[in-house]
Amino acid sequence: MKTAFVFLGVRINIASRVRRRWLVALIYAAFAALDIAWFWLDGKSSIGWLLFAALVFLARFIGGRTYEGGLISSYEGGDERERTRRYYANYLAYTWLDLAFFPAILAFGVLHGPDIKFANPAVHLLLERLPWGLLIGAVILYYTLPQAIVLCTEPDMEEAP
Amino acid sequence: MIKKATYLGIPIRRRKNRRWLVVSYWIVVLVFLASLHWNPAMQSLLLGRFPSHGWAGPVATILTSVLFGYLTTCLGGVFERGMLSEWDGPLDERDIRVRNAAHFEAYRIFRMIIFPFALILAVVFGTVWSHYQKLAAPLLLLLWCLVFSLPQSLILWFEPDMEEPQ
Numbered sequence: 001m002k003t004a005f006v007f008l009g010v011r012i013n014i015a016s017r018v019r020r021r022w023l024v025a026l027i028y029a030a031f032a033a034l035d036i037a038w039f040w041l042d043g044k045s046s047i048g049w050l051l052f053a054a055l056v057f058l059a060r061f062i063g064g065r066t067y068e069g070g071l072i073s074s075y076e077g078g079d080e081r082e083r084t085r086r087y088y089a090n091y092l093a094y095t096w097l098d099l100a101f102f103p104a105i106l107a108f109g110v111l112h113g114p115d116i117k118f119a120n121p122a123v124h125l126l127l128e129r130l131p132w133g134l135l136i137g138a139v140i141l142y143y144t145l146p147q148a149i150v151l152c153t154e155p156d157m158e159e160a161p
Numbered sequence: 162m163i164k165k166a167t168y169l170g171i172p173i174r175r176r177k178n179r180r181w182l183v184v185s186y187w188i189v190v191l192v193f194l195a196s197l198h199w200n201p202a203m204q205s206l207l208l209g210r211f212p213s214h215g216w217a218g219p220v221a222t223i224l225t226s227v228l229f230g231y232l233t234t235c236l237g238g239v240f241e242r243g244m245l246s247e248w249d250g251p252l253d254e255r256d257i258r259v260r261n262a263a264h265f266e267a268y269r270i271f272r273m274i275i276f277p278f279a280l281i282l283a284v285v286f287g288t289v290w291s292h293y294q295k296l297a298a299p300l301l302l303l304l305w306c307l308v309f310s311l312p313q314s315l316i317l318w319f320e321p322d323m324e325e326p327q
Contacts, residue, residue: 087261094264098309105301139275
């Protein structure tokens with residue numbers, strides 16, 4: 001686990017668990033805001049692609065496991081205890097993921113359902129984007145949840161000198 | 162971890178048999194999902210667009226969903242009728258390590274799959290959306306099956322042969 005990480009030249013202390021939890025909450029709030037913005041704006045427009053790029057950029061801090069600039073160290077490193085914690089975090093995260101994909105599948109079902117052609121055109125437009133917004137949300141969750149669990153559950157650490 | 166001696170009459174203490182079962186499961190799932198896309202009748206069932214009006218459409222949709230749900234619970238998740246029937250039960254230390262490591266590996270594999278998958282979806286649906294939109298449901302269901310069944314598939318695939326009980 002890192003005790004600090006650098007963002008735009010600013011060193012942020014993440015040794016305390018409370019601080020890490022706040023940071024995770026902030027990142028997820030940003031994810032939600034970007035996803036909702038993508039949903040309301042046209043996802044296929046240039047703004048939509050920019051929002052998507054912003055999501056990918058944000059995911060860099062908490063997603064994956066090999067980013068040097070991320071909040072947690074590379075998954076290939078670490079001692080036996082850290083590996084055990086990560087494996088357990090992956091197990092915990094995985095148990096909820098099938099449910100995360102359900103809303104997107106249901107939304108696709110509604111979109112292709114027989115009654116959709118009678119809907120208001122504005123509602124139809126939003127329903128067309130809804131599955132994709134939900135799918136992006138599920139993928140973000142998939143990509144970031146184990147790391148978020150590790151960050152939120154690891155105890156306070158001593159600050160590096 | 163693998164508590165059952167047989168599944169559907171097939172002894173699963175031997176790794177070779179387990180691998181056959183895993184391959185069979187994925188073939189059945191893929192055939193089912195392909196039939197949803199290419200067979201108009203199956204597609205109608207899934208979407209509730211049954212030719213006759215009234216109760217037949219919703220009933221057919223529910224039946225298809227139940228069939229699909231039953232199929233996936235043979236390997237996905239942890240159910241009494243599934244190949245792996247204990248996940249949080251009284252597992253020993255080794256079993257817990259194997260379970261957690263399998264989920265870690267499933268994550269790693271899925272991460273390799275999800276980005277090409279998302280790219281294909283974005284390109285296909287971003288350019289020729291109206292023509293291929295019916296692909297969305299089977300592709301999403303395949304994605305869901307992967308999430309639901311991958312750790313279990315890995316455990317059944319890699320766990321060594323087990324000793325027969327005395």
